[in-house]
Amino acid sequence: MIKKLGKRAFAVVFSVSVLGLAACSSAPEQQDIERVPNKSAQALYEDAKQTLDSGLYARAIELLTALDSRFPFGPYSRQVQLDLVYAHYQSGNTEQALATIDRFIRLNPNHKDLDYMYYMRGLVNIKADKNAFQEYFGVDRADRDANRTRVAFQDLSTLIKRFPNSNYVPEAKKRVVWLLNRMARYELKVAEYYYEREAYLAAANRGKYVVEHYSQSSYLPQALDIMEKSYEKLGLKELAEQTKQVKAVNQRN
Template sequence: MKLKFILIVLMSIALTACAGKPKPQQMTATQTAQGMYQQAKEVLDAGLYNRAIELLKGVESRYPFGPLAKQVQLDLIYAHHQAGDIPQALASIDRFIRLNPNQPDLDYVYYMRGLTNLKADENAFQEFFDIERADRDLSSTRQAFDDFKILLNSFPNSKYADEARNRMLVIKNKLAQHELIVADYYMRRGAYLAAANRGKYVLEFYRDVPQVEQALEIMVESYGRLGLDKLKQDAEQVLRLNFPQNSSIK
């Protein structure tokens, strides 16, 4: 009898110990929307983005029309962006814009779309070694410029406006530099008209960037090699007026 009693006591202690162990975080049927969201938010703030996405989707599926629905959607945009899932981040952004065309949080959403499109064009190898290629596709970077422009035009007083403006300046420099890389590629292959057109494009669309001087130099040399004397003289005149210290001016 004593042995049986001891075994019963030990089993009771074991069961009590198991019940006292903390369980992994998981959604339960009895959790409220606020409780579920708070749990997901803590995971998100901890930087566990993939797990946060799972939890936020759980909240969204269970409470699709609740008072937290829009905040959950915004957090999913951020989580997908941080997790590096560019297609899903953009899909979540476009969905939010479509479903909430008059939301005051749209400035944040357009800001995130700009950041996400910038991220789409990033190439770790090229950025690390400062390598650019003439055939590099920068369509997402151009889209990011448009995203930030929409933000500034629609929400000029947004707290993201200054950052968007700074990003646009960086993007313009990057796009202008890329045009000159392409122009140089054409120059080295004797495609002088194509090179001149790239320089002209910089003048027309990025006239306030430092690369304008180099664009004019390319135009002068290209038109000269093509025997287009009038166009060469016009480019030289613009170069002389705006950059009188330029070493290529005779």
Template structure:
């Protein structure tokens, strides 16, 4: 019984020590220098522990704002916030970095990440997985992402991120065109044909290089027909036949 009691006592002490290790670990972290903290942040990022990495990087950012890792810490924070889906924090960190470091060698990366962050903010993984079309959602972040990528291309045409940015802009334009058509159909269901035709015209004026152009012209033809605006209908029909002779509406 005495031996058993001794074992239980030791086990209890170990349990208490284990429970109290967390605060001790936090104290140890605070006592570390910039080098040790940054190594810890890197290890956490490599392991995919982005919550832990954000905590360590935030400590570094606040404790050593002008330290040897200050710029890299901010760039890493941008990436970590992006992975965590923390849009507001990521954008704030990006804007701070580009404002304070306009000539930094990696400032193009910050602009590129701004586009990715805004693009990701419009994404809903579950709905994409089940194939739900989200073209009717508010496209504000998509528009911001498009402008972010355009800014990157204009300011840093030699950046290694330019090619990917161009591809993403093509995708975003298609999504924005889908949004306009979704709104146009909404108006058509409510017999708001002027508003619907205007949405089609907007696609024609701004997204004529997207696959949605055909549908936009078809909507315009139908709306002008409903409004008995024959001249506008014939103009839209002529453009439709010229570009999409296989269209049922054109026939």
């Protein structure tokens, strides 16, 4: 049926469909805003803050969103964005939290709370990468793609470099160490996968990647092990011996 329509007709149909979807998706949000009583910016923010402090995150998001919509340039506008990030994070709405953070950073490049936004961006990406159900039951998920972990690592590294005196730096440094180990573990899992399937060159290269990029992680010994075993399988005795020597030095240190 679509093939019979001209380009202009198809464009009109497509546009109407998109507008219909947009209207459906925005309707619930508009209804949420309409349910919020008409109050001054100060009174509305006090309600939102009290609700947020009480841990009622869904209701806090409704109040803050209404405040942001009704008073976009008011005295509470930036603080509302900060609170919305926290509320979305706590409610598990990571995509909305990231969108709010990115918007804030883009519009307020010199804001005094920019360090908080980078810190929260790291935390949100960590949460987005987690699977609470799997972790609760102790299922090993190190074989999952580590893209979110890498982004979180970059966010927190940016915080540490750009805002060395920030109050969030000590906690960020702890999380960076955890993220470094997680990324190294992922690479090691991939290396083991290749080794088990006799793809020894690929296994060796993955182990080498850990040595070159995550040498400060706790998975350095395992990476050297798989490199040595892979080189031996490939008949690369010289490389295997060199790796063995690096292992010995590493064990002494």
